[in-house]
Amino acid sequence: MSHIDPRTPVLIGVGQIIDRLGEDGYEALSAVDLAARAAARAIDDAGGDPRSISERIDTVAGIRQFEITTPGAPVPLGRSNNFPRSVAGRIAARPARAILEVGGGQGPQHLITELAGDIAAGRSQVALAFGSEAISTTRALAAAPEKPDFGETIEGDLEDRGFGLKGLVSMEAANHGLVDAPSQYALLENARRARLGLSRAEYDAEIGRLFAPFTRVAAQNPFAAAPVERSAEELVTPTEANRPIADPYLRYVVSRDQVNQGAAVLIASVEAARELGVPEDRWVFVHGHADARERDLLDRADLSASPAARLAAGLALEMAGVAPDEVATWDFYSCFPVPVFNAAVDGLGLSPDDPRGLTLTGGLPFFGGAGNNYSMHAVAETVQRARRRPGSFGFVGANGGVMSKYSTAVYSTTPREWQADRSASIQAQIDTVEAVPQVSRARGWATIETYTVKHDRAGRKTGIVIGRLEKTGERFVAMGLEGDDEIVALLESEQPIGRRVWALSTGPGNRVTTSPERADAVRPPRAPALRDAYEHVRVERDGHLLIVTIDRPEARNALFPPAHEELSDVFDAFFADGDLWVAIITGAGEQAFCAGNDLVYSASGKPNYLPESGFAGLTSRRGMNKPVIAAVNGFAMGGGFETALAAHLVVADETAQFALSEVKVGLVAGAGGVVRLPRAIPEKVANELILTGRRIGAEEARQLGVVSRIAPAGGALEAAQALAAEILDGSPTSVRISLEVMNETRGIPDVVDAVTARTSAFDDLMSSFDAIEGITAFATKRRPQWKNQ
Incomplete structure (x- = not known):
């Protein structure tokens, strides 16, 4: 020493x-x-x-x-x-x-x-x-x-x-039920059992053999919380006290x-x-x-x-x-x-x-x-x-x-x-070990890599799977399809790992079942169509115009998963309906177009997710080949501003306020705001708005190019309807194909390359009824009769 x-x-x-x-x-x-x-x-x-x-x-x-x-x-x-x-x-x-x-x-x-x-x-x-x-x-x-x-x-x-x-x-992970330690560790435990090639009974015996000596030590420890010696068999035998938690774990x-x-x-x-x-x-x-x-x-x-x-x-x-x-x-x-x-x-x-x-x-x-x-x-x-x-x-x-x-x-x-x-x-x-490639939205045949089945106190079971898509090898996490006893039975079979399952992407997240047919049986496919009534939105059809109103004025039209799902369904129907040519989205009441994400709901701990089409059913939607106009009345904050940015045109009343305010509440404008705004306005200005959460009024938004037109207070919807009428006066086919070409060429940086890019859209246009009708009507000096064909 x-x-x-x-x-x-x-x-x-x-x-x-x-x-x-x-x-x-x-x-x-x-x-x-x-x-x-x-x-x-x-x-x-x-x-x-x-x-x-x-x-x-x-x-x-x-x-x-x-x-x-x-x-x-x-x-x-x-x-x-x-x-x-x-x-x-x-x-x-x-x-x-x-x-x-x-x-x-x-x-x-x-x-x-x-x-x-x-x-x-x-x-x-x-x-x-x-x-x-x-x-x-x-x-x-x-x-x-x-x-x-x-x-x-x-x-x-x-x-x-x-x-x-x-x-x-x-x-x-949270949206797929991986919020507790037992279910996450159970995934690793079951993967280990498969690697060792052990049966369920053999692996249970190994768990008992491992932990029985631990109980003997605890029984002699004056600081132990549960000083009870238990046998290996007792540890892995289900009882009322030793209930299942997450396969293969029992409570003990x-x-x-x-x-x-x-x-x-x-x-x-x-x-x-x-x-x-x-x-x-x-x-x-x-x-x-x-x-x-x-x-x-x-x-x-x-x-x-x-x-x-x-x-x-x-x-x-x-x-x-x-x-x-x-x-x-x-x-x-x-x-x-x-x-x-x-x-x-x-x-x-x-x-x-x-x-x-x-x-x-x-x-x-x-x-x-x-x-x-x-x-x-x-x-x-x-x-x-x-x-x-x-x-x-x-x-x-x-x-x-x-x-x-x-x-x-x-x-x-x-x-x-x-x-x-x-x-x-x-x-x-x-x-230095490479990460496994992953996919957030899983579709198609897949193989189970590991799994667990969670048990609640009422005896309900929820399957959770980590799988690999057969086509790409990408890893994904999924839950069993709700109400599907077949997938639970598969996961409770002797060895689910390596078995084939069918993966599908839903609004709340990925789901797996045993086959495409089983998926259709448990969750029948529904053709896009407008319903008679919705809980969180209002829908009005006026000829070729669809007016969609977010109807949560008590929450300043802030959105949460059920409202997103309804809006996603509405816009699915709009884009699938050949007789609807223009849509307007607005907010109920005078205070807000949309105040963004419903933070009260988010703080509740309930699953918080967006459908595949994104915030308000728009921000992640591809193929928006029909005009969507945002009629902004009052606040367009956070996701509300992101929804407006995803629209093709924005009409705002003079009281409108826009902000990507997520930084004020510890979040990020992840529904497209941090991507779209720097592409829509000067980058340095976009940086300022994103990083400070500063609000801008209707006039500043118009000067920046975010807003197309400004209406008097309370007049956003009326002005949007007037703008829609102007669009509806033209060929819906021309409008649709114009949007398609803009979408196709948006990623081509060179202007001439973009202009000369090969596209089938013009061929579709020249063979359409509306193109022939438009030329004919002009030659004969009459109003064209558009058919969107």
């Missing part, structure tokens, strides 16, 4: 706590109080003077609770505005730096590694990492008449690193998040540890460490494995200079079976019944999934075991996301100077 670098980091104290609901001694502690109690125990565990240690802490780092990991998640009992400094205040620490880590189960190990590196570099001397969850208390007391208030406001700087959800969540093998737990780890330099009087038998060194990030879920070449976890585990052991058979204790993050299978069994070749065990705590389904903080408990246990067996080695593997992020470390009481991070070498291996 005397020759070791004084800046070498050592773990000097660990602490854990549990506050079991309903048991003697239950205190209904908040997340802050749980973390503070664990931190105080870590300080006491160091063996020096607690007050002196608290005063020397220069850095505190907190793990995010679940309720502050998910954007918009409810916090029914309140929370601290500065979790790390709230905890610091409870233990009389006044750190210069406070960190709130990103979400993810890799966080505790990653933070410990980072803080140790800061100490080795001289940027810190004593650091405290901690985390906690009070989910069980929150759920139990949220509706209590005298519920506790966990809210507090603390002054002081905070390095809030954000949610850390980039690459882990997507609107496409799914991470337990209803816990009240906290843990903390205290780290210091060798120099500070000596100054604080921490006995050397409390010191534990980091011998190896690694962090790796896997490709995003749908980008991965192999959905049955995570090379990132295996590479990170291998690198940590290599840095420590130990082989797997030299490791005394293991703890693998175990939210579900597949992360343990991947890292321990497939990666390191360990056996589920290895006498050393694969967990020190009992694992997340049994010890408890303390939110993002589970691995802080694993490190605490590893430190204690290392002290009891001086010179032995303990391994911790921490998993985050959907086997997306992996942090590892090897610990021992044997002195070892700090080694700089070498993770870049393994990350480069991961990043």
